[in-house]
Amino acid sequence: xxxxxxxxxxxxxxxxxxxxxxxxxxxxxxxxxxxxxxxxxxxxxxxxxxxxxxxxxxxxxxxxxxxxxxxxxxxxxxxxxxxxxxxxxxxxxxxxxxxxxxxxxxxxxxxxxxxxxxxxxxxxxxxxxxxxxxxxxxxxxxxxxxxxxxxxxxxxxxxxxxxxxxxxxxxxxxxxxxxxxxxxxxxxxxxxxxxxxxxxxxxxxxxxxxxxxxxxxxxxxxxxxxxxxxxxxxxxxxxxxxxxxxxxxxxxxxxxxxxxxxxxxxxxxxxxxxxxxxxxxxxxxxxxxxxxxxxxxxxxxxxxxxxxxxxxxxxxxxxxxxxxxxxxxxxxxxxxxxxxxxxxxxxxxxxxxxxxxxxxxxxxxxxxxxxxxxxxxxxxxxxxxxxxxxxxxxxxxxxxxxxxxxxxxxxxxxxxxxxxxxxxxxxxxxxxxxxxxxxxxxxxxxxxxxxx
Amino acid sequence: xxxxxxxxxxxxxxxxxxxxxxxxxxxxxxxxxxxxxxxxxxxxxxxxxxxxxxxxxxxxxxxxxxxxxxxxxxxxxxxxxxxxxxxxxxxxxxxxxxxxxxxxxxxxxxxxxxxxxxxxxxxxxxxxxxxxxxxxxxxxxxxxxxxxxxxxxxxxxxxxxxxxxxxxxxxxxxxxxxxxxxxxxxxxxxxxxxxxxxxxxxxxxxxxxxxxxxxxxxxxxxxxxxxxxxxxxxxxxxxxxxxxxxxxxxxxxxxxxxxxxxxxxxxxxxxxxxxxxxxxxxxxxxxxxxxxxxxxxxxxxxxxxxxxxxxxxxxxxxxxxxxxxxxxxxxxxxxxxxxxxxxxx
Numbered sequence: 001x002x003x004x005x006x007x008x009x010x011x012x013x014x015x016x017x018x019x020x021x022x023x024x025x026x027x028x029x030x031x032x033x034x035x036x037x038x039x040x041x042x043x044x045x046x047x048x049x050x051x052x053x054x055x056x057x058x059x060x061x062x063x064x065x066x067x068x069x070x071x072x073x074x075x076x077x078x079x080x081x082x083x084x085x086x087x088x089x090x091x092x093x094x095x096x097x098x099x100x101x102x103x104x105x106x107x108x109x110x111x112x113x114x115x116x117x118x119x120x121x122x123x124x125x126x127x128x129x130x131x132x133x134x135x136x137x138x139x140x141x142x143x144x145x146x147x148x149x150x151x152x153x154x155x156x157x158x159x160x161x162x163x164x165x166x167x168x169x170x171x172x173x174x175x176x177x178x179x180x181x182x183x184x185x186x187x188x189x190x191x192x193x194x195x196x197x198x199x200x201x202x203x204x205x206x207x208x209x210x211x212x213x214x215x216x217x218x219x220x221x222x223x224x225x226x227x228x229x230x231x232x233x234x235x236x237x238x239x240x241x242x243x244x245x246x247x248x249x250x251x252x253x254x255x256x257x258x259x260x261x262x263x264x265x266x267x268x269x270x271x272x273x274x275x276x277x278x279x280x281x282x283x284x285x286x287x288x289x290x291x292x293x294x295x296x297x298x299x300x301x302x303x304x305x306x307x308x309x310x311x312x313x314x315x316x317x318x319x320x321x322x323x324x325x326x327x328x329x330x331x332x333x334x335x336x337x338x339x340x341x342x343x344x345x346x347x348x349x350x351x352x353x354x355x356x357x358x359x360x361x362x363x364x365x366x367x368x369x370x371x372x373x374x375x376x377x378x379x380x381x382x383x384x385x386x387x388x389x390x391x392x393x394x395x396x397x398x399x400x401x402x403x404x405x406x407x408x409x410x411x412x413x414x415x416x417x418x419x420x421x422x423x424x425x426x427x428x429x430x431x432x433x434x435x436x437x438x439x440x441x442x443x444x445x446x447x448x449x450x451x452x
Numbered sequence: 453x454x455x456x457x458x459x460x461x462x463x464x465x466x467x468x469x470x471x472x473x474x475x476x477x478x479x480x481x482x483x484x485x486x487x488x489x490x491x492x493x494x495x496x497x498x499x500x501x502x503x504x505x506x507x508x509x510x511x512x513x514x515x516x517x518x519x520x521x522x523x524x525x526x527x528x529x530x531x532x533x534x535x536x537x538x539x540x541x542x543x544x545x546x547x548x549x550x551x552x553x554x555x556x557x558x559x560x561x562x563x564x565x566x567x568x569x570x571x572x573x574x575x576x577x578x579x580x581x582x583x584x585x586x587x588x589x590x591x592x593x594x595x596x597x598x599x600x601x602x603x604x605x606x607x608x609x610x611x612x613x614x615x616x617x618x619x620x621x622x623x624x625x626x627x628x629x630x631x632x633x634x635x636x637x638x639x640x641x642x643x644x645x646x647x648x649x650x651x652x653x654x655x656x657x658x659x660x661x662x663x664x665x666x667x668x669x670x671x672x673x674x675x676x677x678x679x680x681x682x683x684x685x686x687x688x689x690x691x692x693x694x695x696x697x698x699x700x701x702x703x704x705x706x707x708x709x710x711x712x713x714x715x716x717x718x719x720x721x722x723x724x725x726x727x728x729x730x731x732x733x734x735x736x737x738x739x740x741x742x743x744x745x746x747x748x749x750x751x752x753x754x755x756x757x758x759x760x761x762x763x764x765x766x767x768x769x770x771x772x773x774x775x776x777x778x779x780x781x782x783x784x785x786x787x788x789x790x791x792x793x794x795x796x797x
Contacts, residue, residue, distance in 0.1 A: 051623040051670060054597030061625040064667035094666055213595050235475070237526075245584075246591035399690055418473065418523030421530070425582075426522050429558045432583060436690065437555075452476045 017068065018191075019182045038191045041069050045195050049202035056097075058206040062174075062199050063094040070192060071160075071176035073151055075142060077110055078164075078172035078203070086110070091147045100143050109140030109161055110173060117163045117170040119193060121184060124156050141175045154179035162192055164200035171204050223249045223278045225444070229256055231263055233327030234334065235451040237420035239428045241443045243273045243392075250442035251277030252390045253285050257292045261327050264292045264301065267388040267446045268320030268343065277442075284309070284318045284365075298322035298339035299373045302365060306341065309366030317366040319343035321388050325380075327450055334380040334450050339373040341365040344391060347409065349423065351383025353416035355409050358386075383417040385449040392443035393427070398434040407434075420447035458490065459498050466531070467503045473523045475530040482531045486538045492572040495535055496565050497654050504528050504561065512750075514757040518719075528561055536568045544576035547599035549661060550592050552580040554603060554613035562632055562654075563604040569654040570602070570661060586616040593624050600661050603647075605632040608743055609730035612682060615645045615674060615737065622646065622671040627664040631657055634734070636746070641738040646671025674737060681779045682736040689729065695775055696725045702755075702764050720758065724751050728772055728790075735785045744789040 016022070016030075018037060026034070045065050052058045059076055067074055076089040085099040105111040109120055122137030137159040142148040151159070156177045164172040174196050178184060184192075225240045242250035251274075254267045266288050270280040284305060291304035301322045309318060319342040327334040338346065342364030348356045360376040380386060389408070396403040411430055415423050424445045431443065462485055469478040485495050507524045510516040516524075551567040553560055560582035567577045578596060580589065593601065601621040605614045611634055621628040627648035635641045635650060642650035648668050651657035673679075685692065702721040731747035734740065752765045769790035776783040 048625070048669065052597075052625055053594040054624065056597040057593075057625050057667075060667050064625070209594065217595060246588045248588070414517065414519040415522065416519075418519055419475065419526050421526035422519070422522040425526065425558075425560075426519070429582070433556075 017182060018070065019178055019185055019188050021181050021183060034187070037069075038187065041065075042191060042194055042198070046198050049199060052202075053206055053209040055203065055206040055210045058202055059089050060094055062203070063090050066176070066195065067094075070188075070195065072156075072179040072182065073154055073177040075147055075151075075175040076172060077105075077114070077143075077175070078207070079114060079170075086114075086143070088144055088147065091150050096147075098144065105143050108143055109137070110143055113161045113163050113173045114170055117165045119160070119162045119189075119196070121158055121160050121189060124159055126152065126155060138177075141173075151175075151177045156180065158184050160184055160189065160192060162196035164196055164203060166197075166200035166204035169204070171200060171207060174199065220247070220249055223282050225254060226256070231256065231258075233261055233331040233450065233452065234263065234325060235420050235449045236265075237424040237445075237447050239424045239443070239445040241392075241428070241432070241440070243440060243442050247274070247278075249278040249281070250274065251281055252392060252442040252444035253281045254388070254444055254446040255285055255288060257289055258296065261329070262296060263325045264288075264296050264298070265323045265325055265388070265446065265448060266292075266301070266320055267390065267444060268318055268341075269390045269392075269442070269444075270318045271316055273442065280316050280318070283312075284320070288320070288322070296324050297375070298324050298337055299375045302339050302341045302362065302373045303371060306363075306365040306368070306371045310369055312366075314366075317342075317364045319364050321346060321360070323386070323388070323448070325448060331452050332382045332450055336378050336380055336386065338376050338378065341371075341373065344389065344394075344405075346386050346388040347412065348378065348380070349385045349387065349412045349416055351381060351417050353413035355412050357409075380448075380450055382450060385415075385418075385420050385423050385447055387412070387420075387423060387427075388446040388448075389427075390442065390444045392441035393431055393445065396431045396435050396440050396443065398436040398438055400434070403431055403434050419451070420449050423447050458485070458488070459494060462490075462495075463499050463502055466499050467506065470503055470507065470524040470527050473520075473527055475527045478527045478531040479534045482534045483538070486535065492535050492539050493569045493655060493658065496532065496569050496572075500528050500531050500535075501562070501565055501654065512754055512757065525561055529564065532561065532564050532568055536564075536571065539568060539572040542574075544571065545574040546576070548576040548578065548596060549600045549602055550578045550580065550589070550596060550598045551602045551604070552584050552589055552592075552617065553582050554605060554610050554617045555583050555585055556613055557605055557607060557610035558582045559604070559606040559632075562606060563602075566602055566604055566631070566651075566654045566657045569658050573658050573662075575661065586613070586620045589617055590620045590624075593621060593626055598626060599666075600664050601626055601628040602657060602661065603628060603630045603632075605630065605634040607730065608634050608734040608747070609726065610634060611641070611645065611730075611734045611737055612686065618646050618671050622648070622668050625667045625669075627666075627668045629657055629660045629664065636740065636742060641734070641740050641743075644738040644740065645674065675739060678736040678739065678781050681781050682733045685729065685733060685736075685776075685779060685782060692729055692775055693722070693725055696728075696768070696771055697722060699771055700725065700764070700768055702760065702768075720754070724754065724768070727751065728768060732772070732776070732782045732786060735789070736782055741785055741789040744785055745791055748790045 063074055074090050078087045080087055084102050086102050086105055087099050089097045124138055125136040138148050138151050141159050141161045160176040162174040163170050228236045238254050242248055251270045251272055257264045270277050287305045287308045288301055291301040321340045321343045324337040325334050338360045340360045340362045345358045345360050362373045363371045394403050394405045415426055424447050466481055482495055507521055511521045549570050551563050553563050567579045571577050603614055603617050618628050629649045629651055630642045630647040631651040639650035649660040651660045727747055731743045734743035773783050773786045
């Protein structure tokens with residue numbers, strides 16, 4: 001499966017492969033050459049394997065590095081402590097992967113190596129053509145019929161099963177096979193053990209990362225901003241850039257809840273940054289979702305959010321704007337009820353290019369036991385776009401200072417009638433370019449207009 | 453009886469939908485084509501991408517404002533999303549590809565089109581959107597362990613950050629396909645940046661991804677002294693831009709599109725100055741002086757369309773060479789390759 005190695009540069013005429021049987025004793029020059037080959041292979045494997053933290057990619061790279069230099073055929077067996085199975089990777093197709101029951105390996109060489117952490121070099125006793133093969137090294141090391149058939153076809157003299165031990169645990173085994181005419185001299189076994197040690201460390205790191213990542217990515221997925229639904233009668237667009245850009249989660253959020261022609265749009269910002277903020281974000285979003293399920297009025301939703309956060313007796317607070325948007329049956333206009341909790345008021349970009357800031361304000365949620373929120377109602381006409389945003393937008397600070405609300409207001413008129421997607425795209429670009437590569441707070445944009 | 457080529461006919465109608473910023477019409481049209489059994493990649497490449505090229509041309513000719521360009525692009529985003537909904541009905545059967553744009557690359561649509569074309573061919577895709585920092589790409593590469601990375605780059609200014617993407621991907625052994633107008637007409641720049649493969653369009657990207665090696669070695673370092681000059685210019689960018697904008701006499705000229713501040717003479721001048729500096733970056737980093745001669749021709753076309761004195765293109769080149777006195781390689785490139793011959797128009 002492994003194709004050409006790269007579009008850049010090919011190696012010069014290669015020396016004979018390591019372990020190749022020769023008619024004469026090797027010359028000093030050839031011995032020196034082989035020693036060099038071994039050293040460079042060990043060095044390359046160490047630096048290249050450090051490049052990936054992904055288990056599958058690390059395995060693929062290991063195979064690419066060791067075949068054919070170290071072995072003509074290789075297979076990896078990794079113990080999966082969660083499932084009690086043994087994962088097998090490789091063979092001729094480096095991307096091949098399957099699992100076998102660990103019990104099936106216990107009485108074989110595989111099981112011995114995995115238990116003892118001791119590598120084994122086994123002789124292969126291939127039956128002559130036409131006779132029933134007897135159990136031998138390949139049967140003992142390769143607990144899978146198709147893989148064993150591949151290895152057998154190479155007619156090897158030996159099979160090397162290397163224990164992969166890292167941080168005190170044998171995490172797997174690397175099986176190496178060299179085809180007819182190529183054996184495993186002592187120096188090569190030593191090299192293989194050295195490489196196995198380095199591979200074990202890289203594979204174990206990747207395994208640890210993958211275990212953590214499995215948990216983190218599930219949690220993270222629930223905290224990421226949602227994919228926007230298609231809402232009949234409305235056009236929606238949003239953008240989110242986390243302060244910790246690689247995490248994709250943070251203290252800003254937006255959400256859409258509703259059905260038919262009655263929708264609640266929310267945008268908000270919890271105090272703090274990063275993972276801690278994201279957890280609070282998750283709670284705030286859930287509270288809004290639940291409240292909106294019973295009463296879609298922005299006033300009611302924010303009051304519920306406030307009460308829930310206050311009762312948690314934490315010093316945490318949230319700012320938010322909720323907009324209940326009800327598009328008319330012809331989808332050309334919509335009525336919008338708004339309430340705000342300590343959050344910047346949305347801007348409305350009218351079809352004619354005028355920009356209005358909605359007159360809506362209220363106390364942050366989570367600080368006072370009981371807060372009554374005021375509602376404001378506006379009308380969205382054909383070609384109007386309402387833009388909600390978080391303070392990370394106008395507080396973005398670049399070489400020329402803060403971005404500022406004036407820049408937001410100044411940018412919008414040119415995009416009159418262009419729709420939510422174009423407005424979000426243009427503003428996001430302008431703000432990020434303004435930053436000039438500097439760090440920023442979480443930033444979110446959420447825009448809505450009428451349309452089918 | 454007249455037999456119309458349905459795709460050409462659709463292209464003309466799609467173009468009309470773009471011009472009137474009618475997302476509903478564009479989506480209806482695309483969904484109609486797909487329902488009639490037209491291949492999704494044909495819709496993406498021969499209708500959406502094809503019409504989208506004329507959007508840029510219209511801005512360049514001064515017929516459209518930047519805002520109109522954004523609005524039309526948003527229509528194409530909706531249309532591409534419609535194709536994406538259609539192709540997601542069939543399960544992905546191949547591996548995974550992460551599709552991304554490096555920092556300073558704000559044209560997310562080409563990446564979306566490539567991603568959707570890959571999805572139509574059975575690849576599971578993860579789209580990272582516009583202007584993504586390398587740390588975010590790396591996070592996704594290590595979390596997902598994809599079979600390939602695809603990077604779309606339309607603007608010369610994003611080639612240095614695209615190189616970072618290539619480093620991030622190949623360091624993890626993951627092959628990387630690049631494409632987009634910033635790479636020019638052949639694979640020269642892609643090779644210079646250490647990409648595994650270059651694709652001239654979405655269709656070619658699909659073919660390229662199919663024939664990639666499973667694992668690639670980390671990309672070789674780029675040309676040391678040229679890369680160092682490029683990095684130094686990037687650090688001094690704000691100062692270089694300010695200086696050029698102050699002295700280039702375009703500010704005194706009259707420009708035809710004055711309807712909105714975004715398209716004023718100052719804004720066009722700023723855009724051109726940025727492009728010129730980015731062209732120097734690209735020429736340095738990829739050892740391809742065509743980045744400069746093509747940009748000079750592009751500037752000449754842009755200014756001609758706005759009835760600006762053509763000698764200003766040469767003036768900009770002279771100012772640029774003078775301001776780059778601390779960057780000998782860059783300066784030599786500008787002196788030899790910033791030639792103000794007008795392009796096709």
